[in-house]
Structure formats: C-alpha cells, structure tokens
Amino acid sequence: MRKKFLVYLVSIVAFFGPFTQTIYTPMLPEIGQQFQASQDAINLTVSIYPLFFAIMQLVYGPLIDKYGRRRILLIGFLFFLLATVGAAMSSSVQMLILFRALQACGGAVGSVAALTVIGDLFEGKSRGRAMGIYQMLVALGPGLGPIFGGFVGQHYGIHRIFWALFGITLVLWFILLLFLPETKTKASGVDxxxxxxxxxxxxxxxxxxxxxxxxxxxxxxxxxxxxxxxxxxxxxxxxxxxxxxxxxxxxxxxxxxxxxxxxxxxxxxxxxxxxxxxxxxxxxxxxxxxxxxxxxxxxxxxxxxxxxxxxxxxxxxxxxxxxxxxxxxxxxxxxxxxxxxxxxxxxxxxxxxxxxxxxxxxxxxxxxxxxxxxxxxxxxxxxxxxxxxxxxxx
The missing domain is CATH 1.20.1250.20 (MFS general substrate transporter like domains)
Structure with a gap:
C-alpha cells in the first residue's frame, strides 16, 4: 500500500507538467486582449513551454542520479511553484513568456523523477503495473488542462488560473515533503x-x-x-x-x-x-x-x-x-x-x-x-x- 501511494504521488507531480502546458489555451484570445499583444507573442507563451520542458529533461536526469530523487524533486517543484506565482503576477506578455519558460524548467522534474522512483521501488511484473499508472495520469494532463483553465478563467479571470494552480501544487509540495522518502540506493544510482x-x-x-x-x-x-x-x-x-x-x-x-x-x-x-x-x-x-x-x-x-x-x-x-x-x-x-x-x-x-x-x-x-x-x-x-x-x- 505504501509503494502504491508513492506511485500515485510522484505520478501526480508528473501530471502537472503536461497539465500546465495546456492550462490556459481556451483563454488565449482574452490573454491577447488583456496584454494587447500580437497573436505570435501569445502563441509563444504556449510554444516556449515544451521547448524548455524538453531541455530540462537532460539536466534533471544526471542531477537525480547523483543527488537523489527526493532532494531534486522538491527543489525543482519548488522552482515551479515560484514561477507560477510569477506567471500569476505578470503584467505584460513578455513577463508571461519568461515565467512560462521558468515554469517548464521547474515542472520538467516531475516526469524524470516519477519514472526513476517507480523504477527504484518495483521490479519485474509489478514495475509494469506502476508504469501504467504513471502513463495514465500523464496522459490525462493535456486533456484536463484546458477544461480546468477554461472554467476558472471564464468565471474568475486569467490570473486566477495560475493562482489556483499555485494553491493546488503548494499542497502537493508539502505532501511530497512529508511523505516522499529517498528511494535511491547504491545499486540504483551513481555518485x-x-x-x-x-x-x-x-x-x-x-x-x-x-x-x-x-x-x-x-x-x-x-x-x-x-x-x-x-x-x-x-x-x-x-x-x-x-x-x-x-x-x-x-x-x-x-x-x-x-x-x-x-x-x-x-x-x-x-x-x-x-x-x-x-x-x-x-x-x-x-x-x-x-x-x-x-x-x-x-x-x-x-x-x-x-x-x-x-x-x-x-x-x-x-x-x-x-x-x-x-x-x-x-x-x-x-x-x-x-x-x-x-x-x-x-x-x-x-x-x-x-x-x-x-x-x-x-x-x-x-x-x-x-x-x-x-x-x-x-x-x-x-x-x-x-x-x-x-x-x-x-
């Protein structure tokens, strides 16, 4: 039961990577009007996210192998939280582009750390089931993001999308802090x-x-x-x-x-x-x-x-x-x-x-x-x- 809880915990962290990528896509026209920005600039706030998300995969992998899963996951996700606050307080499209890139830099830690923790905790057939849970939650992210963002943005405004995201993920960060152990062993990592x-x-x-x-x-x-x-x-x-x-x-x-x-x-x-x-x-x-x-x-x-x-x-x-x-x-x-x-x-x-x-x-x-x-x-x-x-x- 303890291991299954950890699978869901780290998989939910990974879920927020693709979830955040698409979270405000239904509100793109309203964002353009609010910031008085061109369509190209608004599209860049979305397209810049996967670029930095991809690059940071190469950064987090070696860091997690060397320094451990728990420490790097907590630091990376905290960085994501701070960038989300920046996105919520953005007063121009340039600020939003910057903090979206920083969001991606922090959120990218989830996918690498989750798969690594699952690999540490399970072997053989049970590892496959755990990987299925991870892929299920990650696959939900891109679809649920626009639904959540569209509802919050329509009723409470664009900036509240990011404030709501910050509140939810802050709770998740504290859960990680309290319950996620270090799963790296001498056999599963390098110094x-x-x-x-x-x-x-x-x-x-x-x-x-x-x-x-x-x-x-x-x-x-x-x-x-x-x-x-x-x-x-x-x-x-x-x-x-x-x-x-x-x-x-x-x-x-x-x-x-x-x-x-x-x-x-x-x-x-x-x-x-x-x-x-x-x-x-x-x-x-x-x-x-x-x-x-x-x-x-x-x-x-x-x-x-x-x-x-x-x-x-x-x-x-x-x-x-x-x-x-x-x-x-x-x-x-x-x-x-x-x-x-x-x-x-x-x-x-x-x-x-x-x-x-x-x-x-x-x-x-x-x-x-x-x-x-x-x-x-x-x-x-x-x-x-x-x-x-x-x-x-x-």
Whole structure:
C-alpha cells in the first residue's frame, strides 16, 4: 500500500507538467486582449513551454542520479511553484513568456523523477503495473488542462488560473515533503556524473530503439492533435464545441491503453509485445488516412484505436528502459523524454506546413516513416541481440 501511494504521488507531480502546458489555451484570445499583444507573442507563451520542458529533461536526469530523487524533486517543484506565482503576477506578455519558460524548467522534474522512483521501488511484473499508472495520469494532463483553465478563467479571470494552480501544487509540495522518502540506493544510482552518461541510452541497442519509437509516436500523436480541428472543419463543418468533443475518444483511449499496457506485459514477452503494439499503432495511422473522409463515426473509431495502441505501448517503453539501464535510470529517462518532447514540437510544425497538400498524403508519409522506424527497432531488439549472443558464446 505504501509503494502504491508513492506511485500515485510522484505520478501526480508528473501530471502537472503536461497539465500546465495546456492550462490556459481556451483563454488565449482574452490573454491577447488583456496584454494587447500580437497573436505570435501569445502563441509563444504556449510554444516556449515544451521547448524548455524538453531541455530540462537532460539536466534533471544526471542531477537525480547523483543527488537523489527526493532532494531534486522538491527543489525543482519548488522552482515551479515560484514561477507560477510569477506567471500569476505578470503584467505584460513578455513577463508571461519568461515565467512560462521558468515554469517548464521547474515542472520538467516531475516526469524524470516519477519514472526513476517507480523504477527504484518495483521490479519485474509489478514495475509494469506502476508504469501504467504513471502513463495514465500523464496522459490525462493535456486533456484536463484546458477544461480546468477554461472554467476558472471564464468565471474568475486569467490570473486566477495560475493562482489556483499555485494553491493546488503548494499542497502537493508539502505532501511530497512529508511523505516522499529517498528511494535511491547504491545499486540504483551513481555518485559521479560523466557527460557520456547522457549518450548511454543512445549507444545501448534497446535504449536507442525505445527513443526512436517514442519520438516517432509522439511526433505523429501531436501532429494528429494539431491537425484534427482543421480536418474536422474541412470535412464535416463541425463547430468549435463539437470539435472539442472529438478529442475525448483519443484521450480516454490513451488513458485506458496505458492501464491495459501496465497489466498485460505481465503475461507476454516485453519486447515482442512492444513491437506488436507499435505495429498496430502504425496500422491505425494508415486506417485514419484511408477512412477519415468516409464518415464521422468511422473517423472516431480510427482515432480511438490509435489511442488504445499508443497507450498500451507507452508503459512498455518505460518499463523496458528501466529494466535495461538500471544504473543510470534517471539520466536515460531524461534523454528518452528529451527526444519525445522535441519531436512532439517538431512534428506539428512540419506537418502544419505540409497540410496544404492534403492530410491523407501527410499521414501516408507518417506510415512510411513509422514502418522504417519499426524495421530499425526490430533489428535493435532482436537481430542485434542474437548477433551479440553468438559473439559472446564464441
């Protein structure tokens, strides 16, 4: 029971990273009016967040491995709290941009620390279930953020969004202070940091395969989220409120898939299961490209299936990463998250540019890229492993 409480505790901290990224997106027009700022400046307050969030993954990983999980998590989350106060007191769009970047710098500690603590506390099959809980809560963040921020902002004003966020997370910080123990042991961490530790995950055959898969999946996932409103408007002339509801199936299915993925890995070979789920995830992208223009229910079904298989594969990746790189667990997690969040930003930018040529062609291209990535991942997980075994046997 104690371990399960800690899983939920650190996963909730990680939840506030993506939750904060999207928290005030429904209020963007009002923010522009209040600060008398251009649309580009207002968009920058949102887009700057994932950039710093990604960079700080590389910073927190080595720090957590060296100085421990509890200390760095408390310091990083306290930094997030102070930056949230700054965002709440911002009187110009320039101040808001600055404190949003600082929010990301502090909030980024949650995802690295949570996965590392879970890796410390659990082994084997139980680790998979705990990773499923983590992925479920993190997946809820981007969807619940706009709902919370839209309600608070509409009734109490824009600045109250950040004050409400500060109040909630301050309580969470004190809970961490009181109940989170240090989970680092001599076997799970290192005392000295060397720069090559950052490249360990990229030179490790399984680590590199997981980074490639996570990068491709997040790139396509966020491309789909960004383009979906345009696709629905162009094909089915949906209103903004109707378009918003279309995000629910994919969000809920990612959550459900994460829970399923945390449990079914107990009964299958982890690497084979990961390849299978990744292949099915790729197949649903092809399905979406083919059937999106047929009817709205079929489009919704394809989105739901995409969410399910994506959700299932996410805890498989983090479990496998924790199993394969136990001595640099936080650093490898930071590198993995860094590439995921970078491609989460790059994918939609590139995809939005090519949308003018038709979304079907765009997603067909995604399928081809995904297929090439799967060939590489399969070679890393199985063929390279077999070659290594034969060489070792000699």
């Amino acid at each position: 000295r940091f060397r720069i090559r530790q950052l490249s360990n995950v990229l030179t490790h055959r399984v680590g590199l395969a997981i980074v490639v898969l996570g990068s491709v999946q997040y790139s396509v996932f966020y491309l789909l989220l960004i383009l979906l409103p345009n696709i629905l408007t162009d094909l089915y002339k949906l209103s903004p409120s109707q378009t918003g509801l279309m995000f629910l199936p994919i969000s809920l299915c990612v959550v459900i898939g994460s829970l399923v993925g945390g449990r079914i890995q107990e009964y299958f070979d982890l690497k084979k299961l990961l390849i299978t789920m990744a292949f099915l995830n790729m197949a649903t992208i092809l399905l979406f490209a083919v059937v999106a223009s047929v009817s709205l229910p079929i489009l919704t079904l394809s989105l739901s299936l995409f969410g399910i298989f994506l959700g299932i594969s996410l805890p498989l990746q983090t479990t496998l990463l924790a199993n394969e790189l136990p001595h640099h667990r936080a650093t490898s997690t930071g590198v993995y998250n860094f590439f995921r969040y970078v491609w989460m930003t790059i994918g939609p930018v590139v995809g939005s540019f090519f949308y003018r040529f038709g979304f079907q062609m765009e997603f067909y291209a995604c399928v081809i890229i995904f297929a090439c990535a799967l060939v590489f991942i399969y070679r890393q997980l199985f063929i390279a492993a077999d070659v290594l075994k034969k060489e070792t046997a000699k």
